[in-house]
């Protein structure tokens with residue numbers, strides 16, 4: 001029994017620990033009606049199976065280049081452990097959307113621990129229907145009976161302590177003697193989802209504005225500060241500008257990338273940004289290309305979590 005404790009549940013996407021789990025990840029992702037916005041389950045499932053079949057082998061090659069697994073699981077576990085060490089009032093758990101541990105397993109554990117008040121903390125600073133809403137909806141949908149009270153954090157991109165973590169990581173990557181172009185790189189989204197009212201792009205623009213102001217107030221100057229979108233999948237039109245097009249502007253110049261839509265490092269940072277786009281940057285003649293780390297389980301981010309959940 002965890003007398004008087006509440007549960008803090010960190011929600012994340014999950015990621016592959018091996019090729020079978022990559023198949024599970026992709027299958028669950030493309031069966032999610034928030035990702036593949038087709039209303040009829042049966043049709044969505046046929047299209048999902050088709051995409052997975054087509055994508056699995058080539059996607060797995062990317063994971064082979066980062067040690068045959070996504071770093072998202074071990075890093076989220078480290079974050080959970082650190083929260084349990086440093087946040088007294090809560091017992092912290094994690095639930096993933098597309099790979100284990102799933103919401104129903106975590107709910108079982110919370111019940112065994114004798115806790116009935118739950119605070120969900122989606123590890124997405126900006127709200128999107130494809131991430132935050134999907135995770136919260138899935139967790140709440142798995143609650144077996146009415147004995148739990150559940151609240152959730154919708155977004156936290158305006159939190160000052162969180163933004164200090166980002167600014168400090170950018171500063172750690174700067175060499176005072178050089179001039180840099182800073183690119184905040186966000187995971188993309190199909191434009192059709194934004195047109196339907198998803199606030200992700202609007203919040204992303206506001207987040208970049210807040211961070212640019214913070215950097216300016218600290219006297220940190222860049223040749224330019226930009227927002228671009230990575231990870232386009234499939235034939236639809238996605239948010240623009242793409243990271244690849246953005247990089248084309250910086251031949252013979254220095255670039256720092258900050259992965260603004262992620263809280264813990266994952267295949268999109270370790271493979272896509274650090275390997276794939278690094279090669280593109282090299283081919284485009286960019287002089288120096290640096291990728292910042294996500295906030296992960298840093299002490300500074302734990303302080304930000306405490307601040308975000310205090311109300």
Ligand SMILES: C=CC1=C(C)c2cc3[nH]c(cc4nc(cc5[nH]c(cc1n2)c(C)c5CCC(=O)O)C(CCC(=O)O)=C4C)c(C)c3C=C
Nearest residue numbers: 014015016059070072128130131187189233261266267268
């Ligand atoms: C096809 C639609 C997709 C949408 C919409 C989407 C939104 C979205 N995703 C993240 C964060 C992550 N996505 C990750 C992997 C990933 N995403 C998609 C597709 C969509 N994402 C695919 C097919 C994949 C698998 C990899 C690939 O085949 O390219 C990951 C990495 C997980 C890991 O294994 O480490 C993250 C994290 C956000 C933030 C977002 C919208 C806001």
Ligand SMILES: [Fe+2]
Nearest residue numbers: 187188231268
């Ligand atoms: Fe994604």
Ligand SMILES: [Fe+2]
Nearest residue numbers: 231232268272
């Ligand atoms: Fe990707």
